[in-house]
Amino acid sequence: MEQEARIVINWIEMSQAAAMAIRVALEAFAMDLSDNGLGDDPMGRALTASYLESVSEIRQAIYRH
Numbered sequence: 001m002e003q004e005a006r007i008v009i010n011w012i013e014m015s016q017a018a019a020m021a022i023r024v025a026l027e028a029f030a031m032d033l034s035d036n037g038l039g040d041d042p043m044g045r046a047l048t049a050s051y052l053e054s055v056s057e058i059r060q061a062i063y064r065h
Contacts, residue, residue, distance in 0.1 A: 005062040023062055030055045 004019035014022065033051055038044040 005064075026055060026058060026062070030059075 004016045004023065007014040007019045007022055030052065033048050033055070037048040038051070039047075
C-alpha cells in the first residue's frame, strides 16, 4: 500500500489517517469548486480561480512523493 504524503501542521506531523482525510477533503473541495464555483459574479469567479490554483499547488506537493 502506498503511503500518504507526510503532512505537518504547526510542527505536528499528522498520522497517515489524518493525511488521508486531508487529501480526501481537498479533493472534495476541488470537485465542489469545479462543479459549483463560488458565485457567477466577478468576485466569485476570481475566488474560485484562486482557490483552484492553490489546490493545484497543494496537489503537486501531495502527489509528488
